[in-house]
Amino acid sequence: MKADKQALGEQGPQGMLGKALDSIERVGNKLPDPAMLFLILMFAVWALSALLSGVSFEAIDPTTNSPIVVHNLLTAEALTKFLTSMVTTFTAFAPLGVVLVAMLGVGVAEHSGFINTALKRMLKITPAKFLTPAVVLVGIISHTATDAGYVVVIPLAGVIFFTVGRHPLAGIAAAFAGVSGGFCANFIPSGIDPLLQSFTQAAAQIVDPTIEVNPLNNWFFAASSCIPITLVIWYLTDKVLEPRLNRTHKVNREEVDLPAMEEEKPSEIKAFRVASLVMVVAIAAFFSLTVPETSTLRDANGSLTSFKAPLMQSIVPLIFIFFMLPGLVYGYMTGAFKTSGDVVQAMSKSMSGMSHYIVMAFFCAQFVAAFSASNLGALIAVEGAGGLKALNLPAEITVVGMIILVGFVNLFVGSSSAKWALIGPVLVPMLMQLNISPDLSQAAYRVGDSSSNIITPLMPYFPLVVVYCQRYVKNIGIGTLISMMLPFSLALMSIWSVWLLAYWALGFPLGLGASYTYGL
Numbered sequence: 389m390k391a392d393k394q395a396l397g398e399q400g401p402q403g404m405l406g407k408a409l410d411s412i413e414r415v416g417n418k419l420p421d422p423a424m425l426f427l428i429l430m431f432a433v434w435a436l437s438a439l440l441s442g443v444s445f446e447a448i449d450p451t452t453n454s455p456i457v458v459h460n461l462l463t464a465e466a467l468t469k470f471l472t473s474m475v476t477t478f479t480a481f482a483p484l485g486v487v488l489v490a491m492l493g494v495g496v497a498e499h500s501g502f503i504n505t506a507l508k509r510m511l512k513i514t515p516a517k518f519l520t521p522a523v524v525l526v527g528i529i530s531h532t533a534t535d536a537g538y539v540v541v542i543p544l545a546g547v548i549f550f551t552v553g554r555h556p557l558a559g560i561a562a563a564f565a566g567v568s569g570g571f572c573a574n575f576i577p578s579g580i581d582p583l584l585q586s587f588t589q590a591a592a593q594i595v596d597p598t599i600e601v602n603p604l605n606n607w608f609f610a611a612s613s614c615i616p617i618t619l620v621i622w623y624l625t626d627k628v629l630e631p632r633l634n635r636t637h638k639v640n641r642e643e644v645d646l647p648a649m650e651e652e653k654p655s656e657i658k659a660f661r662v663a664s665l666v667m668v669v670a671i672a673a674f675f676s677l678t679v680p681e682t683s684t685l686r687d688a689n690g691s692l693t694s695f696k697a698p699l700m701q702s703i704v705p706l707i708f709i710f711f712m713l714p715g716l717v718y719g720y721m722t723g724a725f726k727t728s729g730d731v732v733q734a735m736s737k738s739m740s741g742m743s744h745y746i747v748m749a750f751f752c753a754q755f756v757a758a759f760s761a762s763n764l765g766a767l768i769a770v771e772g773a774g775g776l777k778a779l780n781l782p783a784e785i786t787v788v789g790m791i792i793l794v795g796f797v798n799l800f801v802g803s804s805s806a807k808w809a810l811i812g813p814v815l816v817p818m819l820m821q822l823n824i825s826p827d828l829s830q831a832a833y834r835v836g837d838s839s840s841n842i843i844t845p846l847m848p849y850f851p852l853v854v855v856y857c858q859r860y861v862k863n864i865g866i867g868t869l870i871s872m873m874l875p876f877s878l879a880l881m882s883i884w885s886v887w888l889l890a891y892w893a894l895g896f897p898l899g900l901g902a903s904y905t906y907g908l
Contacts, residue, residue, distance in 0.1 A: 419866055422851045426751035430758045437762040438462040447770040456767050461758055481753035483848040486704050490539040493708035495738020496731060500719030505660045520562050521622045527566025528573055528614055537567030538849045543856050556860045558630040564853055565621045565876040568841040572834035573613035577604055584830055587808045591816035592826040602901035605827040609891060609898045616887045620879050628875055637861050644860055659721035663714035670713055748851040768800050773814035783822050784889060787832045790815055791885050794836025799844045808833060820906045827902035835888055839881035842873040
């Protein structure tokens, strides 16, 4: 009888899901190394651009108001430009600088022992059963500091889970789902709000030149979304992913290069308190500089949170400084650092762990540049939006269809602003004809834009997360990470869509000055 129940359980939803994810992992891990995958994709884009360059498309690029033209990347001129810009394409690749600069400061804090002690102190006050939701919430809130979550929260989540005896890949997955899957949810307004609003308003003014959209038109919905997102990720991490990882990807704890979490010494506690005080004072002193309306850290309009504000453009250097300072204080007080050479050595160790990512970033940068230059991304986005418009479905179904479309397009066009600039001018006016407000259209876009971030290798930080995983399990590949994150992606898209429809049905306000309907 027991054997029959066990066999039945293996055929149940959990067993079927496990088999499906195992298959995805096997197939995915047969793909080439991420660096070579980006190279192959670049060649594929070249070939496709040559094939489609002679085709006339009716799709109109809303940014130029002219038909989309696919550019042939195999012409002599295009190949010459590729060769002459190869170095600058790599060095200008935004995620590369973000990761390396931030990791220099984090490396000092880590190898001095400051982060180790900070984690021990944190674990003493965080109940074990609430560790997962705490990691997820920190990941969601990290959006306020642009890309900080990718270079700080995700790797630290792995360390925290490893420290308490849980599977580190489960911590990385939970943080990744919070940082990237919950990208458009946050309690705190961030630069993404006015950025999306600017494109939404421009698209809406195609139909109504006098309409204005509030930059915080989705704030209430984005804040409320933290609730279902945290609960979904919490459940999937603890009940689905981690049990599977414990069966399929056991961690040899002796091989993991992490300092042992021993009991704190009095000297370490004293050094931690002083180092933390230095960090708090430095942060307070810096932000006091933002208070004056004439602060040079504000943009031309006096805003601190717009993407043009120097404060927002300084987030990565600030991460470097605010990790470096306590790391130095702690290291010298405990004796971990005796000379400046020890500090440089700590930075070098941090960079050595990034060597694989640097190689991947080189090929990723070349692919992204080729995909953008070919105009294939614009074609996919606009044709998809046009197809949805042609279906002429009821309003609720259209909104869900928009979410699915955006999630699909997101697999190919990673930039949130670029996607909305392309499909917003098609979808926003279309939905306005159905009496659906631009505010609701933008909310639907945010759901679709976030949900599929965590399953596309074309997302610039995806290879970095693979590197984080390989710190604990050496044979991790793209397929493993996709199989880990797929349940999160599908669940987030489904439940978040239902949350939006319920929010709409109950008439809760989307944000400041927002509405659900547009009166023609």
